Amino acid sequence: MAYPASPELRASTLALLGGTWTRLPSAVAQARVWGADWCERSTPFVHTIEGEVVAHVGVLEIPVVLAGRSCTVAGVHAVCTHAELRGRGHMRGCMEAALSWIDARYDTAILWANDPEIYTRFGFVSQAESIFVGPVPGGPDDGLRLLARDDPRDMDFLATQLARRCPVSRRVAGHDGGWLALIDLALWSPGPSLAWIPALECVVVYSIRERFLDLYDVIAPQMPSLAQIAAHMGSQVDTAIAYFCPDALGDHGLVAEPTVLIDQLMVRGEWPSDPQALAFSPLARC
Numbered sequence: 331m332a333y334p335a336s337p338e339l340r341a342s343t344l345a346l347l348g349g350t351w352t353r354l355p356s357a358v359a360q361a362r363v364w365g366a367d368w369c370e371r372s373t374p375f376v377h378t379i380e381g382e383v384v385a386h387v388g389v390l391e392i393p394v395v396l397a398g399r400s401c402t403v404a405g406v407h408a409v410c411t412h413a414e415l416r417g418r419g420h421m422r423g424c425m426e427a428a429l430s431w432i433d434a435r436y437d438t439a440i441l442w443a444n445d446p447e448i449y450t451r452f453g454f455v456s457q458a459e460s461i462f463v464g465p466v467p468g469g470p471d472d473g474l475r476l477l478a479r480d481d482p483r484d485m486d487f488l489a490t491q492l493a494r495r496c497p498v499s500r501r502v503a504g505h506d507g508g509w510l511a512l513i514d515l516a517l518w519s520p521g522p523s524l525a526w527i528p529a530l531e532c533v534v535v536y537s538i539r540e541r542f543l544d545l546y547d548v549i550a551p552q553m554p555s556l557a558q559i560a561a562h563m564g565s566q567v568d569t570a571i572a573y574f575c576p577d578a579l580g581d582h583g584l585v586a587e588p589t590v591l592i593d594q595l596m597v598r599g600e601w602p603s604d605p606q607a608l609a610f611s612p613l614a615r616c
């Protein structure tokens with residue numbers, strides 16, 4: 331369900347969010363240019379005072395793969411109350427309205443919290459995420475084309491690849507057709523590198539830190555192996571860190587370690603009882 335059509339309410343909501351996260355309104359505008367409209371994707375639960383939005387809980391309906399099964403979960407995001415009006419129950423009111431809306435529709439709600447204590451009182455429990463680390467032989471990086479976030483043709487190309495991708499993992503992955511990935515990319519500053527590898531028909535979302543390849547996502551209709559990817563990422567690379575479940579990356583020697591990302595995954599409702607280490611790609615978070 332989209333934002334209300336009223337331009338005043340939309341502007342007031344985005345002003346509240348911008349007061350809390352200063353870069354958010356420009357990221358929302360950027361994502362819209364790329365074809366992903368926050369106001370169409372998010373359902374806002376708000377508290378208003380004299381027509382001004384002073385508290386907000388947003389809900390995204392996110393198609394995912396969980397334990398091999400496609401389903402849709404509710405992603406709670408952008409939880410905030412105006413700085414001068416905190417401690418008066420405004421967020422609680424919005425959250426309770428959001429959760430009763432969610433409970434009528436979905437078995438599972440997820441969020442990423444930098445302060446998990448806020449959410450345990452609403453039935454969310456922390457779910458550990460991992461990174462997956464191991465040796466890989468790098469190879470010359472002349473077979474890739476970097477995509478520029480400020481080049482509309484490159485971003486159109488990326489949106490096309492996102493629309494035709496397969497989930498990055500069969501265990502835990504977003505499967506949103508691209509809108510969430512584009513919103514996450516717009517919010518990610520300065521953001522990762524994006525490179526098209528024609529030989530593998532994939533876009534790799536990554537950073538290189540000397541000999542380390544930080545692999546955030548692989549956008550492809552058919553997943554290449556980690557060895558094939560690493561062979562295009564630079565001869566100095568000898569270690570990969572995958573920030574998503576690497577089960578679709580072919581044979582690899584990646585081993586789970588605790589994630590280094592700060593925000594904690596929290597889950598409310600049904601969740602697979604699979605004890606294996608997991609991680610959502612940074613482009614599948616909300």
Ligand SMILES: CC(C)(COP(=O)(O)OP(=O)(O)OC[C@H]1O[C@@H](n2cnc3c(N)ncnc32)[C@H](O)[C@@H]1OP(=O)(O)O)[C@@H](O)C(=O)NCCC(=O)NCCS
Pocket residue numbers: 350385409410411412415416417418419420421422423442443444445447448451
């Ligand atoms: C976190 C935030 C949304 C709380 O809003 P609020 O309107 O002050 O919250 P409420 O008054 O409705 O509090 C609801 C409950 O949450 C608790 N709570 C609020 N902030 C909390 C915090 N930082 N840590 C732990 N508990 C918190 C309150 O004690 C209250 O508990 P109770 O109802 O069980 O007694 C607000 O402080 C904020 O906007 N912070 C900046 C943005 C932010 O950090 N968002 C969360 C991102 S993970």
